[in-house]
Amino acid sequence: MGPETLEARQKAAVEEILKAYPEKAAKNREKHLGVGSPNDESQKTCGDVRSNKKTVPGVMSQRGCAYAGSKGVVWGPVKDMIHISHGPIGCGQYSRAGRRNYYIGVTGVDTFVTMNFSSDFQENSIVFGGDKKLALCIDEIETLFPLNNGITVQSECPIGLIGDDINAVAKVKAAELGKTIVPVNCEGFRGVSQSLGHHIANDTVRDYVFDADVNLTTDDVVATDYDVAIIGDYNIGGDAWSSRILLEEMGLRVVAQWSGDATLKEMALTPKVKLNLLHCYRSMNYISRHMEKEYGIPWVEYNFFGPTQTIKSLRKIASFFDESIQKKCEEVIAKYQPMIDAVIAKYRPRLEGKQVMLFVGGLRPRHVIGAYEDLGMEVIGTGYEFAHDDDYKRTKEEIFRSTVIYDDVNEYELEAFVKKLQPDLVASGIKEKYVFQKMGLPYRQMHSWDYSGPYHGYDGFAIFAQDMDLAINSPVWAHSKAPWEKEG
Amino acid sequence: MQNVEKIVNGKDLFQKPEYQEVLANKKQFESSMLAINPAKVDEIAEWTKTWDYREKNLAREAITINPAKACQPLGAVMVALGFEGTMPYVHGSHGCVAYFRSYFTRHFKEPTPCVSDSMTEDAAVFGGLVNMKEGLKNCAAIYKPKMIAVSTTCMAEVIGDDLGAFITGAKEEDGGEFLPADYPVPFAHTPSFVGSHITGYDNMMHGIMSQLTEGQKGETKDRINIIPGFETYIGSLRSVKSIVEAFGTDYIMLGDHSDQWDMPAGQYQMFQGGTKLEDAKDCINSKATISLQKYATAKTMKMVQKRWKHEGGFSNPIGLKGTDEFVMKLAELTGAEVPEKLKIERGRLVDAMQDSYPYMHGKKFAIWGDPDFLLGVVSFLLEMGAEPTHVLCHNAPNGWAEEMRALLDTSPAKDSLNVWAGKDLWHMRSFLFTEPVDFMIGNSYGKELMRDTGTPLIYVGFPIFDRHHLHRYSISGYDGALNLLTWITNKVLDQLDEETKDIASTDYFFDIVR
Secondary structure, X not given: OOOOOHHHHHHHHHHHHHOXXXXXXXXXXXXXXEEEOOOOOOOOOOOOXXXXXXXOOOOOOOOOOHHHXXXXXXXXXXXXXXXXXXXXHHHHHHOOOOOOEOOOOOEOOOEOOOOOEEOOOOHHHHHHOOHHHXXXXXXXXXXXXXXXXXXXXXXXXHHHHHOXXXXXXXXXXXXXXXXXXXXXXXXXXXXXXXXXXXXXHHHHHHHHHHOOOOOOOXXXXXXXXXXXXXXXXXXXXXXXXXXXXXHHHOXXXXXXXXXXXXXXXXXXXHXXXXXXXXXXXXXXXXXXXXXXXXXXXXXXXXXXXXXXXXXXXXXXXXXXXXXXXXXXXXXHHHHHHHHHHHHHHHHHHHHOOOEEEEOEOOOHHHHOHHHHHHOOOEEXXXXXXXXXXXXXXXXXXXXXXXXXXXXXXXXXXXXXXHHHHOOOEEEEOHHHHHHHHHOOOOEEEOOOHHHOOXXXXXXXXXXXXXXXXXXXXXXXXXXXXXXXXXXX | OOEOOEOOOHHHHOOOHHHHHHHHHXXXXXXXXXXXXXXHHHHHHHHOOOHHHHHHHHOOOOOXXXXXXXXXXXXXXXXXXXXXXXXXXXXXXXXXXXXXXXXHHHHHOOOOOOEEOOOOHHHHHHOOHHHHXXXXXXXXXXXXXXEEEEEEOHHHHHHOOOHHHHHHHHHHHHOOOOOOOOOXXXXXXXXXXXXXXXXHHHHHHHHHHHHHOOOOOOOOEEEEEEEOOOOOOHHHHHHHHHHHHHOOOEEEEOOOOOOOOOOOOOOOOOOOOOEOHHHHHHHHHEEEEEEOOOOOOHHHHHHHHHOOOOEEEEOOOEHHHHHHHHHHHHHHHXXXXXXXXXXXXXXXXHHHHHHHHHHHOOOEEEEXXXXXXXXXXXXXXXXXXXXXXXXEEOOOOOOHHHHHHHHHOOOOOHHHOEEEEOOOHHHHHHHHHHOOOOEXXXXXXXXXXXXXXXXXXXXXXXXXXXXXXXXXXOOEHHHHHHHHHHHHHHHHXXXXXXXXXXXXXOHHHOOOOO
């Protein structure tokens, strides 16, 4: 590491990385890479980075598709419904049970999250259309899984291309069976990433859960003044549960959880709550805004990663309610403080000053920054797979030092950034994991918590701290170099 | 609440009383009129175990539930990664590529390079030519592969993009700066709505081999080609090579991804190992080609026989008999004696089989996987006196069921052995409840069957996400058969221990010596 400042090195890295591209691609990628600084007021977003644009062809993007956004993220975790991957076999198989959306239920009987239902298109479905097959799929599901509470149809690429009318099939079948059947036109080629899939899925929640008669009795739940819903938590490794416990402890009643461990009924109950608590802004701001406009339910973003942000968020949430809640909120904060102090006292000395580079989706590229800071670590690079400009604006509020910001960073760029800036930890997805581990770099998979978790809430932070420590301070990284290898 | 002295993750955390209370509280908001009560859930759960349910399950014509197959481009990506410095390039949306890369990465615990040209709505309307032109150029410029192997997604296939013309167009437009005219860009059409991942393997292997060998026919060399097929065991590739090497013969393995998916730590290079492109071009001049997977290379091998006019054919070196046949085939092609080393290896394997056979003899197995894999492993089970009660191949091509039936008919237990072609793992669940077996052999999706039916699972197959390093071993050759024997026998013994461990009731049979 030379004598230059971190910011100078970051800027140099951006410039150098762009040199490898042909002209057109370089011009495009230039707009997605920047160095954000908390002091630089001139920046419109964060590092002036442009987002939500088409991926440059021919590079190894880490992005997914609209289908992944709808089936893999928003709808897939709704546990009492059956989600048909409608089209050829691959999409359903590759998106099967990979995200660790935890739930409680009897799988295959009254819950279905980790299963894969596919209409398994063959050539004749492409040639003659798949609508009839879809109708038959729905009938067969009804026969074999009588306790399902509804069905969603997740369109894969061919559906839109061959002009199938899944909306019509859903309508007919819903009327016939008296069940909620949701057609989701989330073909993979729509939009530029999984992001559009979130939006499309949110719109179908509006149309097929709120606006339609979902045939579920929700009258048995009498509303209270303290009803809230968790929106945009997918319960990865149980995250929503370790969040929920805090909300309940402060006297709120969590009526629904979206969509990790969710049921259709919980979703149907949501328009009656007093406040929507939004965790993953990117994937569920649409439906939250809709509920605000249509039912007058305010929503508030919160961040349950790391104690600093958790405390801030708990107080922000409490401020929407009366003094009794605010008082209990303080009690909750006080109750957990000794445990958190102990966690920080144990792990901060081992992690102080360590530098991290992040690349994830949704909310994590900004939300987890605070959790690292609580442990004395510094995030020197971050970026999103599929963010929009408003995500980068929100990111700006979270960065405390010059930070390289990379939107839709591809494998070539991320590898180059890591090599040039030499962080102590890389935290990103499964596809990138082994690239950096080969280099002898500590790594954590921050899409699914590397099969650990939860990471949300106070209890989750303790696990987060322990996991970061085991990653950075593991003896295995020292074995990369053989004893007979010379220095240099 | 966490105790800092012993921080626990979700496994234990959510068992704590305060979380059990949270989960119990949540229940009041969950249920609807339909998911009525625990008694109803139990009733339906019991019904799913019956013959009545099995009949309804087997009557399914439309919906596939828990498949045991994937789509074509996955296999195409595997082929590309078996060639030196080759970037798999998928013409379509990048969502598919994200899935292929995740799927392989989760199985191998290794990086899996692959690019796409990120087609979106405009490409759906106007075709993907613009994406192809820019994509090939960008790919060549920043990753500097020696070859780019192009396959398609269902999107590109539905809109009918012409790969050959597009690739030529990309090269011409570029003017040779990044893509010189002789830059190898083989391609294959791999629609996901035809066949499965093994079809994609075949199509891409055919595409690469036909393009690279174009105009290369010369004098025949005393050399053998080996095509491994959709092989997910790195160790198997190495076992096969070591058998061929024992004969001292010159050979080329076409599509050798063993180093790509088994990179040493210390540094990262995107491409490692693989069949040398020079060798791949020259393989048309070998005297023979052996494919180790008949159903995964049918189209490729037709070309090898018709255009290359090679002898050789198929040989599936899984199990004792399969390996014997492979060894004899090599002896025949090379005219050499079976090497001493292999004779000793075989003897050791047979010795091991004779040591352990009582624990496999008569045991009933359910097994699923790709067609060639199944033929090999089932053959080995029969060699041990085991009974493969349910053999399920979701992606069975024509002819497979008959071949498997004929194999099972060699067993004295043939009447109770079933072949299930084109069935999925939800069908398997019904078979396991109505006609139970002692053990299952299959991939990670089998663990749900294990939970539901209580049948112990022996992990062999693809994908295996939740167990580490099994793919580093071999299931081919004599050493591979020994691995299978070891895994299966020891699972049988584990299960025996499990069933005899209750203190002062069953543990009189809890033996130290077996």
